[in-house]
Amino acid sequence: QQQVKQSPQSLIVQKGGISIINCAYENTAFDYFPWYQQFPGKGPALLIAIRPDVSEKKEGRFTISFNKSAKQFSLHIMDSQPGDSATYFCAASGETSGSRLTFGEGTQLTVNP
Amino acid sequence: EPEVTQTPSHQVTQMGQEVILRCVPISNHLYFYWYRQILGQKVEFLVSFYNNEISEKSEIFDDQFSVERPDGSNFTLKIRSTKLEDSAMYFCASKRGLIVIGYTFGSGTRLTVV
Numbered sequence: 001q002q003q004v005k006q007s008p009q010s011l012i013v014q015k016g017g018i019s020i021i022n023c024a025y026e027n028t029a030f031d032y033f034p035w036y037q038q039f040p041g042k043g044p045a046l047l048i049a050i051r052p053d054v055s056e057k058k059e060g061r062f063t064i065s066f067n068k069s070a071k072q073f074s075l076h077i078m079d080s081q082p083g084d085s086a087t088y089f090c091a092a093s094g095e096t097s098g099s100r101l102t103f104g105e106g107t108q109l110t111v112n113p
Numbered sequence: 114e115p116e117v118t119q120t121p122s123h124q125v126t127q128m129g130q131e132v133i134l135r136c137v138p139i140s141n142h143l144y145f146y147w148y149r150q151i152l153g154q155k156v157e158f159l160v161s162f163y164n165n166e167i168s169e170k171s172e173i174f175d176d177q178f179s180v181e182r183p184d185g186s187n188f189t190l191k192i193r194s195t196k197l198e199d200s201a202m203y204f205c206a207s208k209r210g211l212i213v214i215g216y217t218f219g220s221g222t223r224l225t226v227v
Contacts, residue, residue, distance in 0.1 A: 034216075036218075041220065041221075042220050042221075043117075043204045043206075043218030043219050043220050043221050044156060044204070044218050045218065046216060049214065089155065089156060091156075099144065099161065099208070099211065100146075100158040100161060100169060100171075101148075101158060101216065102158070103155045103156040103157070104155060105154070105155045106154075106155055106156075
């Protein structure tokens, strides 16, 4: 019930392309869905987040699409750059889970020059 | 920009030994967390701490684990008798208020149990 499933496990994209990472959740009490970016040797850093009252949120090249009925959300990275190469984690949290974050398995993104 | 600071960055310990992982959260933050990440796996919640007591813990956080905020600035995670399977990156995090937005993670301590 608490799981967040993320795919793909790894993704290779050419510079300028679109990177798409998908997540699905089960717990309908989740009401906050952040994406974290993690570089090697560093902790996760918040990239962008969405609440279920909106279907899309855009910040620069990063967009979250949210489908409440399907219990799915995705991260789109437009015009992907080599500097975007990192591991991306989706996560979820909600009132019934306190403020703990439940993370997906992670996607290792490589953007080739 | 304020940071969550963790020390040491890497610790090697023998199985059965006690380890203490240290964290200095952001100064005006009130909620503190430990997460861990076994190599190649997802980040997992261990424990949350507020108002000098544990507010929530996961099933991973058994009697071998304890947390403490000894002096108002440091936040520590103690593992009493380390096992091989405790080898992981341990991340401290903090946030100012109850809402989830505003989590800041430290860079982590890599714990290797041999």
